Amino acid sequence: MSRPRILVAGLGDSGLLTAIHLASHFEVVGISSKPGLVSGQELGLRVSRPDVWARDHRIPFDRFRRLDVVRTVHGFVRSVDVEERIVTVLGVDGRETVEPFDALVVATGVQNGFWRRPGIQTTADVDADLSGVNRTLSAARSVAIVGGGAAAVSAAANLSATWPDKRVDLFHPGTRALPRHHPRVWRTVRTRLERQDVGVHPGHRAVIPDDAVCDEITSAPVEWSTGQASTHADAVLWAVGRVVPNTSWLPADLLDEKGFVVVTPQLRVPRLPHVYAIGDVAATDDLRSSARNRADRLLAHNIRADFAGRPERSKSFVARERRWGSVLGVQADGLQVFAATGHAFRFPAWTIETILQPWIVRRGIYGGIRSADRE
Template sequence: MTRPRVVVAGLGDSGLLTAIHLARHADVVGISSKPGLVSGQELGMRLARPDEWADQYWNTFDRYRRLDKVRTVHGTLTSLDLEGREVAVTLPDGSAQLETYDVLVIATGASNGFWRRPHVQSVDEIEADLLDAHERLADAGSVVVIGGGAAAVSSALHLKTRWPAMRVDLHFPGDRALPHHHPRVWSHVRGRLTDAGVGLHPGHRAVVPDGFELDRITEGPVAWSTGQEPTNADAVLWTIGRLKPNSGWLPGELLDEDGFVAVLPTLQAPGRPEVFAIGDIASTDPLRASARSRADHLLARNIRAHLAGRRLDSFKPPGARWGSVLGPHRNRLEVFAPSGQRFTIPAWPTLQPWVVRRAIYKGIRR
């Protein structure tokens, strides 16, 4: 009996895990603009300690044991033929390739700053990017971090911890940062930032220069639309959450008005039961929570159920964001529940290989 073919378009965090879950049950083809997983997680650690970050969050695909049965394609997705059930890919050498599918998983994510971009890169280019951003900040005596999300607060804390003499100021537009988390989370994180010496500046909304794509670290001054005087800094880190869905290769009938993939609670596209979406590209809820709520397990089960003609389960997004906010810090990891309750995992560097490499990814070669 011929095994079904599943094409996973995008091998970021969610797409990679989905491919791993399905590798034993279907012929899986994974398409990625990178030659490995370049995670969008833990920006602060990536900027301050890129070697440690890369050890945990940047791995070429050949290191994942469960991908041994997955065929990976390195290239850019250019189009989708829904009727013909095939996607077009442009390879790094400029040649074109078509991949057919029985089931398509759209997991191409969203662009958000210089650390999450969809363009094709080689191993050398990725590692050069990591080093360039780190060295740019290492040479700065003062850094302004703009934004109120987890990437912003994590970056501010990690930069200040890595370079204590550096002046680090966090500017955010509301009364508090982390507005999509439970208020208890900001109460705790604010104390951590203050204790570290990070300057906190609520009520500051930056003026984004015309045509600026948030694709690089800049320098001051920064102008504020909220009436404050411009702020000077040697380096300005823009983490303002302007997500742009990587959906230019998709037909409009799959997209909502903001360019994200419209999905049912089963993570299927309306009217296209063979098309699924997960991660930041999927319009599951206002926070697109499938990217951070481990919906990859549910998606893999639903794909198998769809192929077998069984009933599918529904994704139920949490009411607030949850998980790690500050990332690994000082030998421990703090995780917050949707209720704001905090859990501390001590000795994280020792536990990480067991939790992440073995339990989550089912084995990563050294």
């Protein structure tokens, strides 16, 4: 008897981990518009030191040991028929194929700036994106970062740390940046930014002339709706949180008013017991925090319970009220991680490549990742 087929649409951070947890129980097919994991995390490191970022956040699928039994399809999901249980996929070669499923996991994420693009990309396309942004920012004598979230703050800190002679300014609309974190986090991070001579400018809300502006590094003056004089910089990095869910391929009645997938606390799509959603695309809470709180294990457990005929054994996802985790990524003095209470603890620099990455991340979280030199 053949095993049920689970189709995971989207193999970013959340979809990849969900597929890994399901692979030993089901036939799993993963669809990805990228040729491997291209994480949306750690923007600051990605734009300032892309080679260092790529070691841990850009990984070909064939290096993940627990994906060996998962069939990956390099393509873009065009449409779904939830009654017939099939999706139509546009492949990297331009041809359309149909993939049947017994259960569908929607993990297609969101588009957000130049670092989260929804279209099909080849390895060469990802290379060009990474190197192009890095060259632009490297050549700039001054950089203005517009936005107050973790991506903007991380970019400011990492750009100033990588190029200490460059003028770096962070402009955010509120009285403090990182409004989704505990206030202690911003106090700690701001001290570091000021120590690195980053200009911090609260109360600046940008006038965005076109949504497409947010998807590029620009050089035109930034105008402010809050009354300040325009700001000039060689490069402007927009991180203003213009998030758009990648759900154009889904029926509208599965989505909320903003286009995110409506789910129950068990991450099921209501009235469709064979469809689930996880990650930034799932409307779990205002923070869409299933992307950051290891809900992948919970979802895999619930799918197993459903196929075993024991849905009463399902677990409910409980959202956190504040963001937590790393803000700046790995720095010269290690990795600082913040709890939801705003208190911080640090992994010393020597532990990153001896304990944290090889044992906690590559083996503990992903179940084993082959070394790049063994490819």
